[in-house]
Amino acid sequence: MKKVYIETLGCQMNKSDTEKILGMLDYLGYEEVCELKNKDSADLLIINTCSIRQLSEDKAYSRIGLWGKWKKDRPELKIVFCGCVAQQDGKEVFKRAPYVDLVMGTHNINEFPDLIKRIENGEKIIANDETPIEEKDFPLKRTxxxxxxxxxxxxxxxxxxxxxxxxxxxxxxxxxxxxxxxxxxxxxxxxxxxxxxxxxxxxxxxxxxxxxxxxxxxxxxxxxxxxxxxxxxxxxxxxxxxxxxxxxxxxxxxxxxxxxxxEYFHIPMQSGSSEVLKKMNRRYDRETYAKIVKKVREKVKDVTITSDFIAGFPGETEEQFNETLSAMREFELDYSNTAAYSPRRQTIAAKREEFFLSEEVKKDRLERLNEQNKQNCLASNQKYIGREMEVLVDIFLNHKGKNILTGRTRNNKIVHTPYDKDLVGEFITVKITGAKTWYLKGEII
Ligand code: SF4
Known part of the structure; x- marks a missing residue:
């Protein structure tokens, strides 16, 4: 059986595409290897890339540098560069990484089996069509x-x-x-x-x-x-x-x-300032967001509401940034993903270079945003001390000599519970005994 190694960067959407790709490779007779020790570990190397920030894009190219060196010693090794950076960069990938055999954008995933057969026959291919290729019924290989x-x-x-x-x-x-x-x-x-x-x-x-x-x-x-x-x-x-x-x-x-x-909603707000939201082309303002969160909280008992925020959007003033901090506080957001603004090619905001903030300002705002986020998380977790909650166990591990079950409540809170038996995949009831910033502590009852 031929062996494939696939590395997935970025969001859940990419992870989902990887499951699709692995399903197709299974059908083609490839076996997945989870560890890449040397050039002989696999016959096919795939990187599924992310372009949400410059950092993730750079990571994609730096990851495959070593694969290119391996290919010099083992020319039959096949390298696939797929995902968002592949869709965006197309033939540019060959300029930066000439050893790649297949550049496959997100729209071509459904013709992956044919593309693999062609590179196995020695072709070098760029497949980053503007419109998506129609879905075919291949079984997924779920993680x-x-x-x-x-x-x-x-x-x-x-x-x-x-x-x-x-x-x-x-x-x-x-x-x-x-x-x-x-x-x-x-x-x-x-x-x-x-x-x-x-x-x-x-x-x-x-x-x-x-x-x-x-x-x-x-x-x-x-x-x-x-x-x-x-x-x-x-x-x-x-x-x-x-x-x-x-x-x-x-x-x-x-x-x-x-x-x-x-009882869980992920509702990205991105900025607490209505003016910034307008510049971001978001179709709501601060007041509308507030109303939505209020309505969800009133109707859904014990709901967890999480969000996303960007620090240092082009032209964001200190006052507008403070509105983001106050929104996080005022709407009692339980947790937020945060990031400093990173200009992305093709986007409108990236063309407004004259309004870009310095790296120093962005870093400072991101740190303050993260500090507020921590305070929100802790306050949110503390509300559950003393409560009984249902947890779906997803990890059983030994930490410093103690066996621990880790899982999530219905409202997506992470709970660590000391217990000696592996109960992964089971629903347990725990009493919450403590709250840390990022998780709850519980006892099985
Ligand atoms: S809603 Fe906005 S931030 Fe979300 S994926 Fe679409 S364009 Fe991007």
Whole structure:
């Protein structure tokens, strides 16, 4: 059997693509190796790249430098450069890394088996089409664990001025409900205990098709959640990522009424300043975001709301940055992903060089944002001390001589519980005995 090693950088969407690629390679007779010790460890080396920030892009190229050296000693070794940087850079990849055999963008993933056969026959190929190649029915090779990710939308139409996604992942497409439902059933049959519906903007699932009258307006995200909720068995359902302005009352009510759908919303705010949000081309202002968060909190008991923020967007003033800090505090966001602004080619914000802030200012703002984030997380965790919570165990490890079960509550809090038996994949009830910044401590009851 031929061996393949694949390294995945970036977001869950890329991890999901890797599962797809591994499924196709399985069909082609490749076996995955998880460790790359030397040039003989695998016959095919793949890097699935991310271009969300300059740092991730640089990492992709630096990772494959060593592979190029190996190929000099072993010319039959095949190297694939795929994902968002491949979609964006196309033939430029060959200039920077001439030893690569296949450059495959995100739109060509469905023709991967044919492309592999061609590079096996000695071709060098660039496949980064503007429009996506139609989906084919290949089984996925899911990463082991308790959670199965199921992509429901791909791409994005929002064109936030800082974001590369609409250029690397293309316009928004919704996958057909029958395929999603089939994948969910298969995942549950394989023993997964959690299904997470995934997309850049899951709330707009089928929105385009509905507005064109191509399908009935009931086939939306809430429909998928209700459908999955009706399946037998003990499992949980999650969804991510939500776009603030697209969260509907129907969706919130569905979370409340479906017992398997977890009390967790990831609602990226990006900035607390309405003026900055306008420059970011986000379709909401501070007040609208506040109303959405308030509504979700009022309706969904014990809900965890997480967010994303950018520090140092071009032209952001100190006052506007302080509005971000106050938003994080005021809306009691339970956790936020934070990043300093990084200009991305093709995007509108990257062309406003005259408004770029210095690295020093961005670093300082990011540190203050992270400090506020820590305070929010701790305060959020402390609320649960003394409560009994259901935890789905996903790790059993030995830490400093003590056996520990690690898992997540329905509202996505991480809980560490000392226990000597491996209960991975099981639901346990714990009493929360302590709260740290990033996790809760519990005792099994
Ligand atoms: S909603 Fe905005 S930030 Fe999110 S993927 Fe789309 S363009 Fe990027």
């Amino acid at each position: 082991k664990g308790v959670n199965a990710w199921i992509t429901i939308t791909e791409g994005c139409d929002n064109f936030c001025t800082y974001c590369i996604v609409p250029y690397t992942r293309g316009r928004e497409r919704s996958r057909v409900p029958e395929i999603i439902i089939k994948e969910a059933k298969e995942a549950l049959e394989q023993g997964f205990k959690e299904i997470t519906l995934l997309g850049q903007n899951v709330d707009s699932y089928n929105k385009k098709e509905i507005s064109k009258g191509e399908i009935g307006k009931e086939i939306n995200l809430a429909y998928l959640l209700r459908k999955l909720n009706s399946f037998d068995g003990d499992f949980r359902i999650r969804f991510t990522t939500s776009y603030p302005a697209d969260i509907t009352d129907e969706l919130i009510d569905t979370v409340v009424n479906c017992e398997k759908v977890c």
